[in-house]
Structure formats: structure tokens, C-alpha cells
Amino acid sequence: MICIIMGSESDLKIAEKGVNILKEFGVDFEVRVASAHRTPELVEDIVKNSDAKIFITIAGLAAHLPGVVAALTTKPVIAVPVESKLDGIDALLSCVQMPPGIPTATVGIDRGDNAAILAIEMLAISNEELSKKLDEFREKQRKKVIKSDETVRNLFS
Known part of the structure; x- marks a missing residue:
């Protein structure tokens, strides 16, 4: 808690x-x-x-x-x-x-x-369960940045 x-x-x-x-x-x-x-x-x-x-x-x-x-x-x-x-x-x-x-x-x-x-x-x-949730959280953050990068590259290409 x-x-x-x-x-x-x-x-x-x-x-x-x-x-x-x-x-x-x-x-x-x-x-x-x-x-x-x-x-x-x-x-x-x-x-x-x-x-x-x-x-x-x-x-x-x-x-x-x-x-x-x-x-x-x-x-x-x-x-x-x-x-x-x-x-x-x-x-x-x-x-x-x-x-x-x-x-x-x-x-x-x-x-x-x-x-x-x-x-x-x-x-x-x-707490292994929380550890796995943190890994998933970080992966979502990573994917969000990758998507933003793709959007910006397409905007200026």
C-alpha cells in the first residue's frame, strides 16, 4: 500500500x-x-x-x-x-x-x-506481477514514441 x-x-x-x-x-x-x-x-x-x-x-x-x-x-x-x-x-x-x-x-x-x-x-x-505490469507499461511507452516518430517522419517526407 x-x-x-x-x-x-x-x-x-x-x-x-x-x-x-x-x-x-x-x-x-x-x-x-x-x-x-x-x-x-x-x-x-x-x-x-x-x-x-x-x-x-x-x-x-x-x-x-x-x-x-x-x-x-x-x-x-x-x-x-x-x-x-x-x-x-x-x-x-x-x-x-x-x-x-x-x-x-x-x-x-x-x-x-x-x-x-x-x-x-x-x-x-x-512482486513479480507488478514487475510484469511495469514491463508492459514501458513497452506501451516505447510503442507510443515509435508511432510518434513514424507520424512526424511521414509529415515531413
Whole structure:
């Protein structure tokens, strides 16, 4: 199971990208809203009582949520920085700059979909069914690019 924690409801569009991927792969998930600054006790309650194997955190502005979650668990934490101010670079830097011993994996700005894929890849290490689904997913991506290449070549030939 994957637990997605958003810093606020305004992050819902980013979370939905990940939720759609998790649904496509048939992975169980829960989505929560908790602020590292305004509701730290809720963040702790969610992390301590979740059955999740991996946490995806979505954070903009101060972007402390990934680090707080990582400090509360030894399970993997994937950070999704959100574009807000400074084109999201401030959130990106906050997400990747963790102190020694409290790592988070960070995907690109607003890439809730890539966070979900990374979480699925982690689960697939010990799940052959998910591993096969990932192979099929990658093959669909490959075929889509090949088709695009053919379309563009035909357009200009």
C-alpha cells in the first residue's frame, strides 16, 4: 500500500496524477492532507498508524513535509515538489536537501505520476506481477514514441 500525503488540498491535481497510475497498476493507496507546519501531530499520526510500505509526499512553499515524514519512519519517502513560487525550484531544493540519515527520493516538479511509478518499482522488487505490469507499461511507452516518430517522419517526407 502507498500513502500519499499532500500538504494542502491545493495539491490535489498533483496527487491525482499519481492516483491514476496507482489505479492503472492495481496498487492499494490512501490519500491524506496534513501540513508539516499547521498539523504536525496529524502528520505523525498518519505515518505512525499507516499500513503503507511507501509514502509519497507532495509539498510546495516551505516543502518540509517529506523531511518530517522521513524523520518519523524508516520506510521509503518519495517527495514531489510543487510549482508555487520561484517556478518550484524552492520546493525542489527543500525536498532534496535532507540531513544525513534522513533521505528522501525526489522526483521532478509536479511529477506525481513519476512518484507513483517509482513507488511501484520499489514494490515490484518483491512482486513479480507488478514487475510484469511495469514491463508492459514501458513497452506501451516505447510503442507510443515509435508511432510518434513514424507520424512526424511521414509529415515531413
